[in-house]
Amino acid sequence: MTHDHHDHNHDHGQEPPSDMALRVKALESLMVEKGLVDPAALDAIVDHFEHRVGPRNGARVVARAWTDPAFKARLMADATAAIAELGYSGGQGDHMVVVENTGAVHNLVVCTLCSCYPWPVLGLPPVWYKSAPYRSRAVIDPRGVIAEFGTALPEDIEVRVWDSTAEIRYLVLPERPAGTEALGEEDLAALVTRNGMIGTARL
Ligand code: FE
Numbered sequence: 021m022t023h024d025h026h027d028h029n030h031d032h033g034q035e036p037p038s039d040m041a042l043r044v045k046a047l048e049s050l051m052v053e054k055g056l057v058d059p060a061a062l063d064a065i066v067d068h069f070e071h072r073v074g075p076r077n078g079a080r081v082v083a084r085a086w087t088d089p090a091f092k093a094r095l096m097a098d099a100t101a102a103i104a105e106l107g108y109s110g111g112q113g114d115h116m117v118v119v120e121n122t123g124a125v126h127n128l129v130v131c132t133l134c135s136c137y138p139w140p141v142l143g144l145p146p147v148w149y150k151s152a153p154y155r156s157r158a159v160i161d162p163r164g165v166i167a168e169f170g171t172a173l174p175e176d177i178e179v180r181v182w183d184s185t186a187e188i189r190y191l192v193l194p195e196r197p198a199g200t201e202a203l204g205e206e207d208l209a210a211l212v213t214r215n216g217m218i219g220t221a222r223l
Contacts, residue, residue, distance in 0.1 A: 066144065074143010075214035077108045078191060081141055082217065085118075086196040096120065099191065103141060113140035114188060119182055120193040121222065126177050127192045128166065128219035130158035131184040138189035141205070142214060149218065169220040191211035192219045 031104035031208050051057040081103055085092040086091040095102040099116035103109065116138055117125040131137065132155050148154050162179045173179065182190040194216045200208060 033183065069143045074141070075212075075217065076209070077096060077106075078138075078141035078144070078214070078217045079209040079212035080106060080205075081108070081191070081195055081203045082212045085193055086208055087205050094192075095193070103191075108140040110140055112136070113138050115188050116141070116191060117182075117188055118191050118193050119180065121195045121219075123195065124178060125178075125180060125183060126166075126219065126222070127171055127180050127190075128158055128162045129182050129184060129190040129192060130155055132156070132159060133185075136184035136186055138184075138191050139193055142217060146214070166220055169215060170222055173222075192217050194223045197223060 048057075048059075048062065052059050052062075081095070084106065085095050091102060091105070094105075095118050099118040100109070100114065103113070103116055119129075121127055131149075135145050135150040137149065153163065159181055162181050163173055166173055166179075170185060184190055196208070197211065202212070203211075213221055213222060213223060216223040
């Protein structure tokens with residue numbers, strides 16, 4: 021929590037001004053009204069980017085780090101470049117930092133001011149990530165927040181909270197689960213969840 025939010029840069033387009041949101045809503049209504057688009061299809065598209073496309077990219081990064089020590093070393097040294105090796109780069113991911121969970125440390129990512137999020141590896145942020153309660157409570161009571169997401173962290177584990185900005189986007193590298201030695205990269209990637217890469221879950 022070292023960065024200064026006073027300079028928080030909002031020209032990255034992640035949090036549209038309300039008039040932009042209204043324009044989008046108006047366009048959506050018009051398209052539905054004219055029969056150009058099915059609202060269910062729109063929901064499906066958003067769901068696709070929030071749950072499928074986005075987080076699966078991050079899961080592949082995690083699985084590669086678990087299976088390839090040289091990649092992991094590059095990832096920890098320069099996450100933006102290492103992630104780009106897998107083809108994930110661009111908007112909202114220009115300066116990525118990976119923080120590693122261990123048996124002694126658990127990392128949690130938040131954007132206290134708005135909703136900065138690593139789009140190339142996680143897709144669209146979930147609604148709760150952008151909510152005021154999460155943004156404030158993740159800092160004040162990270163353990164409580166993580167518990168509400170269903171994970172009771174051991175008492176002796178240190179919790180570190182990372183505040184994303186327009187300049188730096190964090191990705192949590194979860195700990196590889198025990199008993200997965202025989203699994204290949206694809207199977208390992210399937211174990212990794214979006215919440216695990218935000219830190220509201222361990223995996
Ligand atoms: Fe933000």
